[in-house]
Amino acid sequence: MARLILILGDQLSETLSALQAGDKARDTVVMAEVTEEGAYVRHHPKKIALILAAMRKFASHLQDQGWGVAYTRLDDAKNTGTIAGELLRRAAQTGADEVIATTPGEWRLIRELQSLPLKVSLRPDTRFIATRADFADWAEGRKQLRMEYFYREMRRKTGLLMEGGKPVGGKWNFDQENRKAPPKEITCADPMQFTPDAETEAVLDLVARRFGDHFGDLRPFHFAVTRADARRALQQFIREGLPLFGDYQDAMLRGQKWLYHSVLSPYLNIGLLLPLEVCRAAEDAWKAGDVPINAAEGFIRQILGWREFVRGIYFVQGEDYPSRNALDHRRALPPLYWGAETEMRCLSEAVAQTREEAYAHHIQRLMVTGNFALLAGINPTEVHEWYLAVYADAFEWVEAPNTVGMSQFADGGIVGSKPYVSSGAYINRMSDYCKSCAYKVSQKLGEGACPFNLLYWHFLARHRERFEGNPRMGNMYRTWDRMEDGRRARIIAQAEDFLTRMEAGDRV
Structure with missing residues (x-):
């Protein structure tokens, strides 16, 4: 009996488990550009264009490999607008009664596929280094789920940066050598950029017509949309950016969008690159003496450690995870x-x-x-939806734990042991933003005081009952308590005035 092989827009890998289970002689690959996937949150036009252009290139590649591909374009007259609708339409055309799919990275789509009146076989996504079962086994019975310990297990599993069962250099991470203040000049080229061909230009025109009112600039567009070009971008980063990535990975500079960052996450997250090949490329550069250990390890940890960890968190925590709000923050996302x-x-x-x-x-x-969103008490669901919408690398499995957990502490401490809050001093140390700001980062109170300074203490004061016993936050509360009563009252009043004006839509 004929079967359908579903490939989603973030599953553009020849090694995809659904393809591995397929049979070119009898199965039909189904790929569909559908309105629902571009609009369930208002995705950035560049993100939509990246996915659609890469889908078209991948579909052509599969046809060249001998697969029969039923491809639905966004402007096809018969397009039903949903993944489920397109599967049902293709099943009716082909007589197929079974769908083989690699498990999506979003509960929403998993449930959509499971509700189909067809037999649906969901295969594990083997492109990740840790399976969902691996992570669940590791997490079971642990009081705290901390990335550092998971990362060490992943190092042992893969052998990356290991010698004789021990980490190279005698340490698991080299953070103390990283996080330097911004450099005076950037000495590497920007991430590799690609000129759209005629097919990608047609996609850009289509996205402009259909999603042109979404937040974000569509052009200029310079993402890679094929695996070959994504591989070229990886090679350039390893050569140009990685040597100083560790030193300056936390730095921020006006007029410098990229610094030493790879900008490879969009390609990893749609399947044009695979995590282990990227990690091996960084390790090989270190072995060759081309990059220092702090750079190679810091980069590998983001993929082998953090990326794998947050995926595990997303699936272990379940479908309600993106809607959690442990701190009961209710303010609307400001304009x-x-x-x-x-x-x-x-x-x-x-x-x-x-x-x-x-x-x-x-x-x-x-x-x-x-x-800022955490300090200001913004509803984490709105923050989550914003991040999911505006970044080209944002898919819910990776974005939700980073936002709901790491950024907003809305999961109550599952991902992080403390909220990531800071005054303006951290931003000033790691960037040149404050030098040209209308507010004064050195001013803690009064006219011109940096809002981050005011909101930092406001956050600590309103959440004292929850956080004063946290061993990593005790010093903050002791500093707060040493202030005179009048100063504390003025800080709170000025912070609340700022929040009131922000809520009213005033320019702040």
Whole structure:
């Protein structure tokens, strides 16, 4: 009997388990560009274009390999607008009564496939280094789920940066050598950029017509949309960016969107690159003496450790994870996240870059946009949906734990042992944003005081009952308690005035 092989837009890998289970002689590959996937949150136009263009290239590659592919374009007259609808339509055309799919990375799509009136066989996503069962076994019975210990298990499993069962250099990580202040100049080229061909230009025109009112600039578009080009981008990063990645991975500079970052996560997350090949490339560069250990280890940890860890968290925690709100934050996401003008230079820079590139690096996301949302008490569901929408590498399995857990502490401490909050001092240390800001980062109170300084203490005060017993936060509360009563009262009043003006839509 004929079967359908479903391939989603973030599953563009020849090694995909659904393809491995298929038979070219009798099965039909189904790929579909559908409105629902572009609009269930208002995805950045660049993100939509990346996925659609890469899907078309991958479909052509599969046809060249001898697969029969039933491909639905977004503007096809018979397009039903949903993945489920397209599967039913193709089943009726082919007489197929079974769908083979690699398990999606989102509960929403898993449930959609499971509700089909067809036999659906969901295969594990073998492109990850840890299976869901591996992570569940590791997590079972642990009081705390900490990435560092999971990462060590992954190092042992893969042998990456290991010698004789021990970590190379005698340490599991080299963070003390990383996180330097911004360099005076950037000495590497920007991540490799690619000129769209005629087919990709047609996709860009289509996305402009259908999703042109979504937040974000569609053009210029310079993402790779084939595995070959993604491999070229990987090779350039290993050669140009990785040597100083460790040193400056947390740095932020005006006018420098990329610094030493790889910008490979979009390609990893849609399947054009595989995690182990990227990690091996970094390890090989270290073995060859081309990059220092702190750079290679820091980069590998983001993929082998953090990326695998958050996927495990997403599936172990279950379908309700993205909607958790442990701190009961209820404020609406303010317009400044959608580009409204703000006097805060750091937020203005991060949001503008996000609008232009569908990209910001991890510290811009965590310690600027995320830190502000947490300090200001923004509803984490709205924050989650914003991150999911605006970044080209955002898919729920990776985005939700990073946002709900790491950034917003909305999971109550499953991902992190403490909330990632800071005053303006951290941003000033790691960037040049504060030098051109209307607010004064050195000012803690009064006219011109940095909002991060005010909101930092406001956050600690309103959540004292929850956090004062946290051993990593005790010093913060002792500092707060040493302030005179009048000063504490003025800080709270000024922070609340700022929040009231922000909620009213004033420029802040």
